[in-house]
Each structure stands twice: as structure tokens, then as C-alpha cells.
Amino acid sequence: MPSRQLEKIYEPQAVEARWSQHWLDQGYFTAKSGAPAESYTIVIPPPNVTGSLHIGHALNSTLQDILIRWRRMQGRNALWLPGTDHAGIATQNVVERQLHEEGNSREQLGRDAFIERVWTWKEQSGNTIIGQLKHLGASCDWSRLRFTMDDGLSKAVREVFVRLHQDGLIYRGERLINWCPRCLTALSDIEVEHEQLKGKLYHIRYPLADDPNTFLTIATTRPETLLGDTAVAVHPEDPRYNQLIGKSIRLPLTSRTIPIVGDAILVDREFGTGAVKITPAHDFNDFEAGQRHQLPHLSILNYRAQIDPEGLEKAEVEPSLRAQLVELPVGKARTIVIEALQAQELLPSIDDHQMAIGKCYRCKTVVEPFLSPQWFVKIQPLADPAIKAVETGEIRIIPEAWSNNYLGWMRGIKDWCISRQIWWGHRIPAWYCTTCYPEVKQVEQGAGSSIIPPNATPIVGRTEPSTCPTCHNAEFIQDPDVLDTWFSSALWPFSTLGWPDETPDLKTFYPTATLVTGLDILFFWVARMIMMGLKFTGKPPFRDVYIHALVRDAEGQKMSKSKGNVIDPLTKMSQYGTDALRFTLTSMASPGRDIKLSEERIEGYRNFTNKIWNAARFILMNADGKTEALPFHDRPLIDRWILTRLNYVIESVNTSLENYRFDQAASQLYHFIWHEYCDWYLELIKPALLAGDTPEGRSTRHTLFESFEILQRLLHPLMPFLTEEIWQAIPHEGESIVIQAYPTSQKDWVDPKAEEAFHIIEQVVTITRTGRALLEYGPSKKLTLYGTAKDPNQVSQLHTLITYLEQLGRGELRVTEQDDWPTDHVLRLIVGGFTIGIHIEGEVDLKKALDRIRKQTQAKQKEATRLQGRLASVDFTAKASPDVIQESKERLEALTAELSLLSSSEQQLQRMV
RNA sequence: GGGCGGAUAGCUCAGUUGGGAGAGCAUUGCCCUUACAAGGCAGAGGUCGCAGGUUCAAGCCCUGUUCCGCCUACCA
Numbered sequence: 001m002p003s004r005q006l007e008k009i010y011e012p013q014a015v016e017a018r019w020s021q022h023w024l025d026q027g028y029f030t031a032k033s034g035a036p037a038e039s040y041t042i043v044i045p046p047p048n049v050t051g052s053l054h055i056g057h058a059l060n061s062t063l064q065d066i067l068i069r070w071r072r073m074q075g076r077n078a079l080w081l082p083g084t085d086h087a088g089i090a091t092q093n094v095v096e097r098q099l100h101e102e103g104n105s106r107e108q109l110g111r112d113a114f115i116e117r118v119w120t121w122k123e124q125s126g127n128t129i130i131g132q133l134k135h136l137g138a139s140c141d142w143s144r145l146r147f148t149m150d151d152g153l154s155k156a157v158r159e160v161f162v163r164l165h166q167d168g169l170i171y172r173g174e175r176l177i178n179w180c181p182r183c184l185t186a187l188s189d190i191e192v193e194h195e196q197l198k199g200k201l202y203h204i205r206y207p208l209a210d211d212p213n214t215f216l217t218i219a220t221t222r223p224e225t226l227l228g229d230t231a232v233a234v235h236p237e238d239p240r241y242n243q244l245i246g247k248s249i250r251l252p253l254t255s256r257t258i259p260i261v262g263d264a265i266l267v268d269r270e271f272g273t274g275a276v277k278i279t280p281a282h283d284f285n286d287f288e289a290g291q292r293h294q295l296p297h298l299s300i301l302n303y304r305a306q307i308d309p310e311g312l313e314k315a316e317v318e319p320s321l322r323a324q325l326v327e328l329p330v331g332k333a334r335t336i337v338i339e340a341l342q343a344q345e346l347l348p349s350i351d352d353h354q355m356a357i358g359k360c361y362r363c364k365t366v367v368e369p370f371l372s373p374q375w376f377v378k379i380q381p382l383a384d385p386a387i388k389a390v391e392t393g394e395i396r397i398i399p400e401a402w403s404n405n406y407l408g409w410m411r412g413i414k415d416w417c418i419s420r421q422i423w424w425g426h427r428i429p430a431w432y433c434t435t436c437y438p439e440v441k442q443v444e445q446g447a448g449s450s451i452i453p454p455n456a457t458p459i460v461g462r463t464e465p466s467t468c469p470t471c472h473n474a475e476f477i478q479d480p481d482v483l484d485t486w487f488s489s490a491l492w493p494f495s496t497l498g499w500p501d502e503t504p505d506l507k508t509f510y511p512t513a514t515l516v517t518g519l520d521i522l523f524f525w526v527a528r529m530i531m532m533g534l535k536f537t538g539k540p541p542f543r544d545v546y547i548h549a550l551v552r553d554a555e556g557q558k559m560s561k562s563k564g565n566v567i568d569p570l571t572k573m574s575q576y577g578t579d580a581l582r583f584t585l586t587s588m589a590s591p592g593r594d595i596k597l598s599e600e601r602i603e604g605y606r607n608f609t610n611k612i613w614n615a616a617r618f619i620l621m622n623a624d625g626k627t628e629a630l631p632f633h634d635r636p637l638i639d640r641w642i643l644t645r646l647n648y649v650i651e652s653v654n655t656s657l658e659n660y661r662f663d664q665a666a667s668q669l670y671h672f673i674w675h676e677y678c679d680w681y682l683e684l685i686k687p688a689l690l691a692g693d694t695p696e697g698r699s700t701r702h703t704l705f706e707s708f709e710i711l712q713r714l715l716h717p718l719m720p721f722l723t724e725e726i727w728q729a730i731p732h733e734g735e736s737i738v739i740q741a742y743p744t745s746q747k748d749w750v751d752p753k754a755e756e757a758f759h760i761i762e763q764v765v766t767i768t769r770t771g772r773a774l775l776e777y778g779p780s781k782k783l784t785l786y787g788t789a790k791d792p793n794q795v796s797q798l799h800t801l802i803t804y805l806e807q808l809g810r811g812e813l814r815v816t817e818q819d820d821w822p823t824d825h826v827l828r829l830i831v832g833g834f835t836i837g838i839h840i841e842g843e844v845d846l847k848k849a850l851d852r853i854r855k856q857t858q859a860k861q862k863e864a865t866r867l868q869g870r871l872a873s874v875d876f877t878a879k880a881s882p883d884v885i886q887e888s889k890e891r892l893e894a895l896t897a898e899l900s901l902l903s904s905s906e907q908q909l910q911r912m913v
Numbered sequence: 914g915g916g917c918g919g920a921u922a923g924c925u926c927a928g929u930u931g932g933g934a935g936a937g938c939a940u941u942g943c944c945c946u947u948a949c950a951a952g953g954c955a956g957a958g959g960u961c962g963c964a965g966g967u968u969c970a971a972g973c974c975c976u977g978u979u980c981c982g983c984c985u986a987c988c989a
Binding site: 008194201219220221222233267270271272278284286353356402404409412522587590593594596597598601603604605608615616617620621664671678686766770772773777778810866867870873874875876877879881884888891 | 933944949955957983986
């Protein structure tokens with residue numbers, strides 16, 4: 001057994017680098033396809049290739065790593081599959097920004113060169129985050145690293161698209177969609193972030209066509225879209241207006257006349273004036289109303305959200321106004337329109353109004369409803385089974401409260417717009433015949449998808465078609481759009497394992513066990529994985545979805561670069577050690593609550609790592625002594641006690657992890673290691689260790705090594721580096737802690753009597769120390785102590801525990817049958833039926849001691865009074881359970897005894913003062 | 914507008930079938946006791962947001978209410 005000297009303070013840096021590399025070299029994280037053990041799979045939420053590790057990743061990855069390391073140690077065939085996401089819009093924006101800085105643009109480069117540029121950049125810096133995950137200790141199977149745009153995954157994407165199209169679940173059509181005028185692409189509904197802000201509600205007078213001196217006043221938040229109005233609506237049952245239905249309005253600022261229609265869905269009689277303009281091309285509600293009344297669409301904005309000259313013409317806007325408006329951004333156009341209306345006295349009032357506007361989730365630009373041809377997934381048939389899977393509990397969402405969120409969204413789900421007018425991503429596998437649709441040739445000049453007629457028939461397939469089924473031509477142009485990034489992410493749990501091929505990996509590791517993610521991508525990602533997984537594999541992609549908290553800064557603000565409140569996990573890792581950061585995040589991962597991360601907390605757990613480190617040093621100091629493994633029941637009292645406690649912690653940590661209560665597991669380990677193992681056990685065994693080669697010493701030494709080794713294994717998933725370093729230094733069997741068995745509780749390691757005995761030690765030692773503190777006797781001052789109890793059994797217990805009590809009480813203990821100790825010069829204290837006396841010697845500030853005793857007396861008196869009141873209550877004695885009554889009685893009895901002794905101590909001190 | 918969560922010690926948070934209010938950090942006093950001063954020991958500190966209700970008993974259950982946060986939504 002080698003004795004090894006450890007440094008006085010734990011220095012994580014070198015340790016982490018060494019083990020990190022070693023684990024990879026040994027291939028401990030590589031899962032084996034077809035291995036006999038039951039598999040346990042987690043697929044990583046693939047971080048963006050553009051990204052670097054932020055604190056949210058650190059939390060997310062730490063929790064996954066804990067689960068994976070724990071299951072691996074339990075003997076499961078554990079696979080944690082890593083990878084990255086191409087993150088269409090986000091990545092394209094990053095590279096475009098680079099180009100911009102070089103005075104270049106993607107349009108100048110052209111599509112192919114631009115995509116090549118993105119790939120180059122991806123190869124160069126795309127794996128930054130992978131390296132950072134390794135630093136964190138993430139035990140991913142790096143040999144299976146995937147990327148959403150690698151060949152295998154791209155094949156899966158095409159396969160899914162083609163099959164959905166065959167099933168009639170993908171269609172192309174012209175719809176009003178959310179459009180980002182900066183990214184120049186369509187967005188899905190959930191890619192729009194809504195923001196509350198103070199806006200204005202404009203009241204505008206529309207003259208009736210047959211009576212220009214009579215006006216119908218409407219209310220709107222977007223006066224500039226008036227130019228695109230194609231009707232005005234009132235409520236059909238509104239007596240103020242319903243006689244106007246069927247008549248016409250002269251649309252201000254234009255030479256057009258538009259109808260007045262009745263619409264009970266669109267119009268809320270209580271709101272505004274009860275009359276509303278209908279602009280089908282610029283508002284989702286109006287679009288639907290337009291369909292109900294067969295109104296034309298009149299788009300007055302171009303794809304950059306500027307006033308479109310062609311639109312102005314079609315809208316028959318007054319020529320003088322046209323010149324002012326052409327190509328103006330929508331905001332400025334509003335000002336002009338308002339001025340024009342005011343000039344004609346058509347704008348009687350402007351009210352303040354709370355409203356929500358939508359912003360692009362990638363670039364925060366205000367999105368516009370925009371009419372354009374797009375690809376959609378018909379979602380209802382996919383959503384129904386996905387709803388059922390969660391309702392039946394086939395998929396569990398943890399914490400369960402989020403299930404309602406999921407179900408609510410799924411039940412109201414709308415078709416998913418999956419086409420994006422960007423270049424970086426999976427190109428839509430649809431082609432158009434250049435003979436049938438000659439205009440599509442312009443696509444190659446970069447004109448984009450708007451060139452393709454909305455009702456053109458695409459040929460969808462896994463590869464480019466050879467001949468057109470209509471005209472037998474063989475020349476095609478592929479649809480220029482790419483798929484929403486989340487389309488490929490939705491396939492992640494099975495595409496990464498080889499689907500659509502029936503690979504051994506797919507058979508071994510699918511369905512996966514647990515998905516660990518944040519709430520922010522429940523709809524973007526989780527819901528869609530469930531739908532796609534059920535549709536294409538017939539199985540739910542995972543059993544459990546664990547949703548963890550969002551990490552905020554110490555003030556509770558969302559961390560963001562612009563706010564400058566980002567806590568960089570890598571900095572903290574090098575400052576305090578990776579294990580300290582991991583443990584901090586783990587301990588704060590309580591369900592349903594955001595994490596406000598503070599530096600002090602990390603520092604506190606850094607101290608914890610050091611505490612464990614020093615316990616290891618202490619243990620290694622004793623590594624040369626002889627050991628003897630005795631059967632549990634023959635071991636010394638304290639050994640039996642600590643093993644009983646250890647057994648309990650093993651059980652509770654396992655249970656906590658089963659229930660995804662990472663916070664509980666962390667606090668159970670923290671409390672046990674620090675406050676039971678170090679504070680009491682290591683202190684209590686010192687006499688036995690120092691006594692040299694005695695039977696007790698040999699057994700204790702054995703228990704010490706054994707329990708500490710188990711503790712390292714128990715802690716390993718939470719603190720992988722520290723535990724490996726210590727485990728390698730202490731007596732152990734095996735080559736690495738990573739692949740050792742996770743501790744399980746043992747039936748025979750339970751001794752309630754040892755726990756009782758320890759409880760006596762704890763009580764007596766604590767009261768002795770309290771006495772010392774009262775008298776201000778420092779721990780190094782040896783004292784004469786007395787001990788007795790009313791019950792003779794308790795007295796004999798004191799006798800058996802005398803060595804422990806002397807060790808921690810730091811004095812010579814005289815146990816007597818009764819309190820026949822000197823009346824003066826002994827301070828008497830009572831606890832749990834025991835009376836403890838401390839001999840008063842030397843100069844002591846008795847007044848101070850007296851004050852503090854009085855304070856204690858007061859507190860106890862208060863409690864006693866309350867208990868007396870309760871026991872005197874007739875209702876209580878009649879209705880409370882016998883156990884509760886008994887407990888109260890015992891507690892009061894003990895309090896009374898303590899109080900009487902305290903008062904005699906008080907009198908005694910009074911005499912001495 | 915709807916839904917959800919939170920409000921407990923100076924700060925950050927636990928508190929799982931309703932019965933003596935807890936932890937970490939910070940703080941006070943004593944102590945470098947031979948693993949650890951990034952430590953040890955002993956303390957101080959709370960009308961559990963507010964108001965009602967159920968109960969012998971409420972941080973916990975019910976009703977209402979205030980403030981904060983999140984999700985969601987087509988009041989133009």
C-alpha cells in the first residue's frame with residue numbers, strides 16, 4: 001500500500017487535463033453496438049456550430065454527464081451521443097457579418113461560393129464548443145460525433161421530406177407568413193418573439209362612397225397599411241353600422257372604392273370604433289377575413305419592408321403621395337401617411353395603446369406579415385399521436401408541470417412553415433421543370449423562391465428527377481429554399497444513429513432514455529422530435545424529458561452579451577476548478593426554478609473540493625498502517641455508525657438521481673461528507689488510528705479506506721476529476737473510477753444501535769462544547785468533565801462511550817452514578833437525560849457566561865410555555881394522534897428538566913460572581 | 914387576454930403525504946486542537962408577501978389579493 005504525499009491545496013488544473021486525456025485515450029466513453037447490457041442513451045441537444053460554451057450549456061451538459069456516468073457505472077451500455085447543429089439563420093448571419101467587415105456580401109459571392117465559405121469557417125472554428133465540452137468532463141462518445149449537415153443526416157432529412165410529401169403532409173402554397181426584412185426569410189410562428197410596447201391607436205375617417213360628407217371612423221395601429229385596404233368591416237349585429245353593409249367606402253389617399261362587409265369574427269364591437277379596416281396582405285386576421293369575403297390581396301410593401309412602387313400603383317394611391325412614399329421604410333411611410341390624413345382632416349384622434357409587436361428571434365428586427373409561396377408541414381396528423389404519448393405517460397415530462405405547456409401548445413398547433421429563403425441549410429428536395437415553368441431559370445441568378453409560381457407543381461424526390469412527367473424535358477432547377485434548421489433537429493435522436501438504415505446502432509441505442517434540455521426549446525425541438533420520432537420509427541424518441549432551469553446572473557437577469565452580464569463557465573472552471581462549477585450548477589438545479597448564479601456559491605463549493613482533498617490527505621497519512629476486514633457486526637461502534645450512515649446516503653443519492661433531483665443528490669453528498677464524515681467520523685477515529693497496531697485500529701483503518709473509496713465512487717458523476725485523482729491515490733482495485741460499479745446500499749450495513757450511541761456522543765459532545773464556549777475555554781485547554789444520568793442504563797452507556805467523549809470533549813471525563821460533584825466550581829448542563837458538568841478553573845468571565853445562560857433559559861421557557869398551552873388544550877388531547885401527544889409530553893418533560901437545571905446553574909454562577 | 918411559477922434568515926435558495934422553521938454564503942465570539950484558516954467550535958438572525966377560511970394544529974390545504982418573473986395569444 002503506497003503512502004503518497006498530496007499537496008496541501010487541491011490544484012484542479014493539471015489534474016483535469018491529465019484525466020481528461022487519459023479517459024479519452026482509454027476509450028471509456030465509447031459505447032458498443034450490440035453489447036449485452038441494457039442500453040442507456042442520451043443525445044446531446046446539439047449546440048450551434050457558431051457557438052462557444054456558455055453557462056447554459058455548462059448546466060445542461062453537467063446534468064447529462066451525471067446521468068451518463070451514473071448509468072455507465074451501474075453497468076448500463078451508456079451512450080451519450082454528441083454533435084453540433086448547423087443553425088441555418090444564425091450561422092449564415094455570422095458569416096455574412098464577416099463578409100460585411102471585408103466589404104463583401106453573400107450576393108457578391110454567389111450561392112455556391114458563399115456556402116463553401118460557411119463550410120470553411122465551420123471546419124476552422126466549428127469545433128470550439130466540442131473542445132470546451134471535453135474540458136467540462138463531458139463523457140460523450142466522441143467517436144460518434146455528428147453534425148446536422150453531414151451526409152448521413154442529410155440523407156435522413158431528404159428521406160423524411162419525401163415521405164411526408166408522399167403522405168400529403170408537406171405542401172407548398174401562398175400564405176401570409178412571418179417575414180424578417182433583415183434576414184430576408186420566412187420564419188415559423190415560434191421564431192417570432194412578442195414584445196409588449198406602448199403604441200398608438202389611430203382613428204381614421206373613411207368617407208362613404210355615395211355620401212362623401214358622411215364618414216365611417218375606423219381604428220388602427222398601422223395607418224400606413226390603409227393603402228392596402230380592400231374592405232372595411234363592421235359587426236353584422238351592430239345597430240350603429242349594420243345598415244352600411246353592402247355599401248362602399250372611398251378609401252382615403254387613393255382613388256379606390258372598397259366595400260363595407262359584415263364580419264362577426266374579425267370585429268369586436270367594444271373595441272375602438274367598432275369598425276375595422278381589412279388589409280389582407282399585411283395582417284393575419286385580415287388575411288383570414290379576406291378569404292371569408294373573397295377580397296383581393298394588395299401588398300404595398302416589398303421584401304425589405306419598404307413601400308413597393310408596384311404596390312402603390314395597384315393600390316391607386318394619389319400620384320402626389322406616391323413620389324413621397326416610394327421605397328420608404330415602413331416606419332417613415334407611416335409618418336407621411338399620418339401627415340397626409342391630417343391635412344385632409346381625416347384623423348380625428350390618436351390614443352395611447354398597449355400592443356405587442358413581433359421580432360425575429362435571431363436578429364430582433366420587427367417582422368412583417370408577408371404574402372409569399374412557402375412550404376408547410378400539415379401538422380395535425382403528426383401532433384395527435386405526440387399529444388397522446390404525453391397524455392398516456394409513455395413520454396414523461398419532468399417536472400410534470402411543463403406537460404401542460406406542451407399539451408396546450410400541441411393542441412393549438414398550426415401548420416409549420418419549413419422553407420427559409422437563406423442559403424445555409426438543407427436544400428429542399430424539390431425540382432421544377434424549366435420547360436413547364438420557364439421563369440424558374442431566374443432562380444439561378446439569385447432571384448429566389450418568389451420567382452416560382454405559387455401553384456407550380458414541384459417534383460419531389462430523393463435525387464434530381466431525370467425527366468419531367470408532364471413534358472418529358474430533362475432540365476430542372478432545384479427549389480432555392482432551404483429547410484428550417486429545426487426540421488433536421490427534429491430527426492436528431494434517430495438520424496444520428498443511422499436511420500433510415502436499420503443500423504446496429506439504431507437497434508442498440510434507440511429509443512433513447514432521457515432528453516435533457518431547457519424550457520426555451522420545448523416547442524422548437526422537443527415537440528417536433530416527438531412528432532417525427534413517432535411518425536418515422538413508430539416509437540417515442542425518448543422515455544423522459546427532463547427540463548432544467550434557465551441560468552441567470554446574480555440579479556436574476558437573463559445573461560446576454562449585450563448586457564455584459566455573462567458568466568463565462570470556462571473562466572470559472574479555471575478559477576475554481578471544473579468540479580466546483582459542476583457541483584454548483586448541480587446543487588442549484590432544483591426543479592421549476594431559474595438559477596441565479598453567484599460567484600460566492602462557486603467559491604463555497606471550491607472549498608468543498610478542498611475539504612475532500614484534505615480528507616484524502618488525512619487518510620493517506622494512515623495508509624501505511626495495518627488493516628483487518630472484520631464482519632460488519634464485529635467492527636467498532638464508530639465504524640458501524642459511519643457505514644450505516646454511508647449506506648443511507650448511497651440509497652438516497654441513488655433515489656434522488658432516479659427522480660432527477662440533482663439538487664438533492666448534491667446536498668446529500670455535501671452534508672454527509674462535510675458534516676458527518678469529516679466533522680464527526682474522522683475526528684472520532686483519531687484515537688484508534690493513533691493507538692497504532694491494535695485490533696480496533698486495524699478494523700477502523702480498513703473501514704476508513706473502504707468507506708472513503710465508496711464515497712469517491714458515489715460522488716464521481718458529480719465531480720469526475722477530483723474523485724478520479726483521489727481514487728487513484730487511495731487503496732483501490734481497477735484501472736479507473738469511470739468504469740467502476742456505482743455504490744448500492746447493503747442490507748447488512750445497518751445498525752440502529754450504533755446510530756443511537758452516536759446520537760448520545762453528538763449530544764454530550766455538543767453540550768460540553770457549548771459549556772466551553774460559555775466559559776470561553778478554548779479547545780486546547782484540557783478540562784475535568786463530569787457526566788451522569790437519571791437512568792442507570794444511560795450511565796453505563798456513558799461508560800462505554802467514554803473514550804469518544806474524552807476525545808471530542810477534550811478533557812478527562814468522570815462518569816458517576818449520580819450528581820455528587822462539587823457544588824461550586826462545576827457548571828452543570830443537561831441534554832437528553834444526561835447531566836454534564838464542567839469544572840471551572842482559572843480566571844473566567846462568569847458574568848458573561850451568566851448572561852448567555854439566561855438568554856438560553858428565556859428561549860427554552862418560551863417553548864415550554866407554548867407546549868404547556870397545547871397540552872392543556874382539551875381539543876388537542878381529544879383529537880390529536882397519540883404519537884403527537886406523547887411526543888409533546890416528552891419534549892415538555894425534557895424542557896422542564898433542562899430549565900430546572902439551568903436555573904440551578906444560574907444560581908450557582910450567581911454565587912460565584 | 915389566457916396559463917404557469919415565485920414571494921421563507923442580510924443574500925441565494927431547500928422544505929415530498931399538515932404536528933418542534935433548515936442549508937450555503939455573509940455575520941458575531943473563541944481557536945493556527947498534529948487532514949483542511951478555502952479550516953474547527955459555539956452563537957446571533959425569520960409575525961414563512963397580505964387578508965380571510967378549513968383544522969385540535971397551516972410555510973404546506975381552500976378562497977381572495979398585491980408585487981415579480983416566465984410562457985402564450987389575431988382586440989384592429
